[in-house]
Amino acid sequence: MATTPQWIMVGGDGPESYSQHSSYQRALWETAKEKMNEAISAKLSLDLISDRFCVADFGCASGPNTFVAVQNIIDAVEDKYRKETGQNPAENIEFQVLFNDFSTNDFNTLFQALPPGRRYYSAGVPGSFFGRVLPKHSFHIGVISYAFHFTSKNPKGITDRDSPLWNKDVHCTGFNEAVKKAYLDQYSADTKNLLDARAEELVPGGLMLILGSGLRDGVKISETAKGIMMDFIGASLNDLAQQGVIEQDKVDSFSTPLYVAEEGELRQIIKENGKFTIEAFEDIIHPNEELPSDPKILAVSFRASFGAFLSAYFGEDTMTKVFELVEVKARKEFSKIQNAKPGMQYLIVLRKN
């Protein structure tokens, strides 16, 4: 699954694009780091920092972004410990990082890319994060980076042409109320399972840090730049079907197993689940900085996020063609994208009750 952040490059087309795109990545992580540091400094109980401290990344993919995320957390824990005890964390704390993703994730690549000189023990934890993957009380801080919008599957009926819920589009434009409700119900059930599992695996008082992409209340995904881009992906697939490059049926039965939730929906799900208290829920970047300011880089960004998923379904060639068309559409309608309603890049800090 594409568990890399929305705006982060994983497959590029030329060093220039990459380097341009890369500045978004750095800016995002720099701000996220600051916010995570603040959250850990203010919300993590010092009692939890003892001789052994475990950090877990759920939906880690195969690197390298996970290494940045977990190092940020370890740095923040060490800072807090140093400031509040006056002692050297390197002498007193052994860190362990648990890297979780599906058992089909490329753990070989992850393990071989582990940063040299890291000051933590590593373990890979295979399995779907919608269920239990660790024994009780296994970790102190968990992180989910841009993977909190996934559902375990497409809602029932969504890809079935005979269903009243049939959503012809990849995700957005045809997103009527019934379809939206089907997605939200699926997302709500899956996310509650995810929270139940993490609540058992976390030590009492432990924190979950959730970085992700969401919507402000009342904003439809199709009104945001992200939604417009996803519709371009859908439209490009339909273009290719009309050209006979791929089959229309295959396009019609394709849907993305994710739901970009509104802030109020996220708060409601967490509240109904009841296992965690929301300690913070904040924007990590200003909406103006949310998107690359160039259609090409924008297309590259979305290929980074959705390319692997499309490749798996339609093949590499079709995926490449899709994003060529997406770039053309993005260029043509760039003012629409620039005037779209803002999305939201959030950090949610949860403390286990």
Place this chain on the structure above:
Amino acid sequence: MATTPQWIMVGGDGPESYSQHSSYQRALWETAKEKMNEAISAKLSLDLISDRFCVADFGCASGPNTFVAVQNIIDAVEDKYRKETGQNPAENIEFQVLFNDFSTNDFNTLFQALPPGRRYYSAGVPGSFFGRVLPKHSFHIGVISYAFHFTSKNPKGITDRDSPLWNKDVHCTGFNEAVKKAYLDQYSADTKNLLDARAEELVPGGLMLILGSGLRDGVKISETAKGIMMDFIGASLNDLAQQGVIEQDKVDSFSTPLYVAEEGELRQIIKENGKFTIEAFEDIIHPNEELPSDPKILAVSFRASFGAFLSAYFGEDTMTKVFELVEVKARKEFSKIQNAKPGMQYLIVLRKN
């Protein structure tokens, strides 16, 4: 590294050989299971079996043998718990298995082969087992299956033509006293590091179960069937060099980073290390059952153990040719193999001091 048991098939040549060979595998594990069960029943303190129980396999390779080994251990722990407390382990204990091997091990294959219906959480732990790979007090029982004979590297000088320690052979025939001492020194240093690391990672009172292949005191490896077979591998490599298939220099610089220790040497190393008490040191099968009784199966067995290692150095084609020649030699000198001095298949049970 070839961390699969000496007599266990990993790459075969035809279903018939495999099925014949496979009976050795089953017999070995059946006996090992019994002995491990006894050891756990008698030597594991009931106090250690609480709500969370961790088993770690060091040098697990990519399966499937590791799954048999860890399931044996879990079964034995559950049996003991059931008998001594009258309670149902499934209701009270969460098991976790930590699978360790080099970070270049094929963890993807391992994770995708995890047995369906298993009643344990899984994690892969990448890193050399000669050093620390886990935080302190991470596991309750560790197992090393046929990987306890490895050294971290070839002893200095062994592959250097100008060194007095130069060992022209792959391992055995040229094994003079100075070469043997160089191997033993390397093995002793590496194994003490391994024991130091495990002693820190084990909970107090925890056990290490070590299954492996060794020698009775005073027996030279070259006098055993295993040594004779290793010499056949060396001789076959030299045959291929003389035929011009591979370069003589490459053969001369090839050595196996392992040392098959005598029982007395193993006891001495463990005693000098001082972190563990030997609770049991026993044969797991009768020497007569140690070897397949057919030259073809014997060659297949050794290909299973050494094939990957030879492939990495000489390439797949050469490896295949080597074992064709090994089979011819084994057939020709089968009576020598049958009359060789017995080796030893051991189970060592160590308790952390």
